[in-house]
Amino acid sequence: MARTPLSPSSPFSPFSPAFWRSPLRGPWLTSVLGVVLLGGITVLFLTGLVSYAAYNPNLSPVNDKTPDKGILGFYLFSWPTSPHWLYRLNQGVHVTLGITLIPVLLAKLWSVVPKLFTLPPARSLAHALERISLLLLVGGALFEFVTGVLNVQLDYVFPGSFYPLHFYGAWVFFAAFVVHAVLKTPMALRNLRRLREESSELVSPNPAEPTVSRRGALWFVGGGSLLLFGTTVGQNFDGPLRRTALLAPHGGAEPGSGPAAFQINKTAAYAGIREADTNEEAWRLVVVGRDGRTARLSRADLLAMPLHSAALPIACVEGWSTSDQWWRGVRLRDLAALVGYDADPPDVLVESLQRRGAFRRAALRANQVADSRSLLALFVNGEDLTPDHGYPARIIVPAAPGVLNTKWVARMTFGDL
Structure with missing residues (x-):
């Protein structure tokens, strides 16, 4: 017997606002998470550009892993040698911050998932462009974070070289991110000043009973980020702190003893x-x-x-x-x-x-x-x-x-x- 397709108005259809019943969703929670990502992703993008410049990719064709970068390499310069810890600091911030932001990114995507199922998909040309930028934003964010984590774990399951994939993906993602930030930041700041949720497509018309407050949810997300930070940041240090870097391939394990007892990438x-x-x-x-x-x-x-x-x-x-x-x-x-x-x-x-x-x-x-x-x-x-x-x-x-x-x-x- 053929199964009748769900109507978009059915409470069992993800295209129905009534399907999304969490009482936590709303403009305030989404705005808090968005503001955190606004600062964090900006730092990630800038430190990523600096990391790319450190490879001196203009030394073509030897170091150049992105030969068709064109104007995207406008900022490249001869990488300096001072201070001698420059790359260590930059890349430590880039990787540690990226991993720390994963719970925030996932929470942000969860908070706005009803918007991905909004019907009609495009109410106007402007709305269609916003939806396209949203797809690029979500897809770009997942691509950049997933490939970045895989690279940290030395797990190259993706096709092609990590360098051009991550480089071009970063530009696509950040372009969509900038468009989204310009459109949404003023609204997000207004939402943060409000003490109660107002009518919004993110607010469920039929919310379930709450099991945790919105601030409790933020503490949960923050705790997840703090846990990832604590199990990653130690890879930038020696001594007892390095043993806390459980998520880093060159983290928690001691390299042995003797004058050459420090980490390596390849034997x-x-x-x-x-x-x-x-x-x-x-x-x-x-x-x-x-x-x-x-x-x-x-x-x-x-x-x-x-x-x-x-x-x-x-x-x-x-x-x-x-x-x-x-x-x-x-x-x-x-x-x-x-x-x-x-x-x-x-x-x-x-x-x-x-x-x-x-x-x-x-x-x-x-x-x-x-x-x-x-x-x-x-x-x-x-x-x-x-x-x-x-x-x-x-x-x-x-x-x-x-x-x-x-x-x-x-x-x-x-x-x-």
């Missing part, structure tokens, strides 16, 4: 590094410079050069970071001088021995090469690098994202890229 085994490639008999660093001038250096040759030390952290796009580690090695600008760049060293292309994973080739700007703290590191915390930390030699540059601090370096080519 030597994962990257396909073989001991036969890195032993002192086999490994040579190839440095190429002006007019094809080339130097082939063993580790003993590098140790014979002037060695320098710098205290620098490792900070990755997933939000985790370490405190300053003591690195010792040869300055990048001294390697540039070996192949003809005695003054004003240029950009450099760095190539790794690794066989698997992204950023097997990465480029650094001239200002990063020239910084006296930028090293081809041979030691960390007074000991040789371990295989997992990049033995026999790795790049370490102040304020750079972790993936640009190339491990298992095999070749460096100085010159305009």
Whole structure:
């Protein structure tokens, strides 16, 4: 027997206002959540743009993961090297805040879900444009938060590269967010000043008995955000706080003991590094410079050069970071001088021995090469690098994202890229 479709006016149809019976929904709750997201998402967008700039994506085609960005890359600049904790702070804020806002975003979407089923779908051209922007807003928010969380967990189940997906998705989402904020912020501020709910399509015409107050619901959402904050933020610190980062892949687990006991993203085994490639008999660093001038250096040759030390952290796009580690090695600008760049060293292309994973080739700007703290590191915390930390030699540059601090370096080519 065929089942009769529900009428939109039926209380059992989601298209009927009577279907949505929660007494919590209303302009005041939606406005409070909206104001929190207005500030939080603005900070997320700005720190996301800064994080993208830190990759020096204009070093094409090596670092550029979004080759068709066009005018969306209008703000890009050579990433600075000071303060040395700049990327650590920016990415820590970006990831921690994004995870903390998840309960607020879900509560906001729950509070306005009846509007997604409003009939007719478009009462006018202006209303149709508002509904389209709402779909872009909701879809963009879910896409950005979901891909961001998956990236933090190193779970790349989505098709394509995370970088262009997240970059373009952010622009689409934020454009819809700005339109929505311009239209709704004045109304939201008026709603916050009201002490009672007035007639609104968000207010149920047939509310159920309340089991919690609206302020109680806000405390519940805030508690969820606080819980996520407390189980994420520790990945930016060392000591006891790091053990609280239960939701971060490089958080709660202790990395062991000894001078090299700090977090890594990829092990030597994962990257396909073989001991036969890195032993002192086999490994040579190839440095190429002006007019094809080339130097082939063993580790003993590098140790014979002037060695320098710098205290620098490792900070990755997933939000985790370490405190300053003591690195010792040869300055990048001294390697540039070996192949003809005695003054004003240029950009450099760095190539790794690794066989698997992204950023097997990465480029650094001239200002990063020239910084006296930028090293081809041979030691960390007074000991040789371990295989997992990049033995026999790795790049370490102040304020750079972790993936640009190339491990298992095999070749460096100085010159305009």
